[in-house]
Amino acid sequence: MLQGKRIVLGISGGIAAYKGVELLRLLVKAGAEVHVIMTRNAQEFVTPLTFQTLSGNPVHTDLFNLYQEQEIGHISLADRADLLVIAPATANLVGKIAGGIADDLLTTTIMATKAPVLFAPAMNVNMWENPIYQRNQQTLTDLGYHFLAPVRGELACGWEGEGKLPDPQRILDECRRCLTPQRLAGRKVVVTAGPTREEIDPVRYLSNHSSGKMGYAIAAAAWRHGADVTLVSGPCALAAPAGVRLVAVDSAVAMRKAVLDETGSADIVVKAAAVADYRPKQRASQKMKKGNDGPTPPVELVRNPDILAELGEGKRDYLLVGFAAETNDLEENARAKLQAKNCDLLVANDVSAEGCGFEVDTNQVTVFSKDGRNEKWPCLGKDEVAERLIDLFAGQLGAAG
């Protein structure tokens, strides 16, 4: 998504300017061509040479520098940018733009561009809470500028509170979002991901190999496309994707409750979780002893609720998307599940194939739709599979009006 994109990274004068270096590194790693503009105050915190070395491009600092003006110039930087991201953005900088002031290269470029502009403000908590700052940010928000709110924490000035620049990775996610068509704006999406754990006793459980990667990638892609996303996740080691509301559950029974609670106003429900079909009939309250030579203790199993089937049965007018993890007869089994669970779409993957299914970063899926058609996609990164699925969902919602 950032590959080949021309990003102008604006650095204004705050201690968080050093985090701009890491953001630059991430942007470059993602394949973007980055041009850095530093205000005079920013150069008091980090030298232009650092940004120049990491971007591979000259750093722009002066509005009236004959050499820079001839080479690129503020108009050219503004015209050719796909995105401007200002991190950190000081209260002063935001105030200037809100007031229409363009008195240096950075403010002039922001005013001159038609590209999306993302501000990542960082400042002292009292400045952040000051109604003058808040009014300025609101003015710019109303005009279509993007803001990524600072996070709470210990601030460089010694205060504790909101005002810290978010992690560079979080800013990168927001850059991606700014560059993504908002095809799911105004839509509510519920995604399930990961395994469930069915406890046998306080130390043992039944589960499966799901890492959550597929479902988390779908949730992240839906957020990038503008949706309000809730991710109901079984236990996994992944961090919640940016902008997504995470509901953490453990067992199938808990997942069912969370999903039914969340689907009330959903437009799309995606069941990528690998839900255990069975759970122990009884959970022992104490650790089961293995004994020495005695018989293996039996674990009697009972069926778990089939959440997807229940959603399909009582289906309202949301798009219901199931997954099928198969090891054989993929097409036959997938079509049977699509019908039995009343899904609109069913995404089938052969989890016994290399580079496919559980734990890996790639997947090869075939998408079956209820009108009998199917699309077989090549093996792709799970992010790419997720992007394509979102495209499909948006198309289906669009077609349904």
Ligand code: PMT
């Ligand atoms: O998490 P990763 O490591 O990235 O792996 C991704 C994945 C392989 C888990 C994912 O791509 C996938 O295939 N998810 C569905 C796994 C699964 O449970 O498949 P199934 O064929 O057993 O179930 C069919 C559908 O019914 C699924 O949508 C499942 O969520 C749902 N189901 C199943 C059982 C049950 N009790 N309740 C359900 O809702």
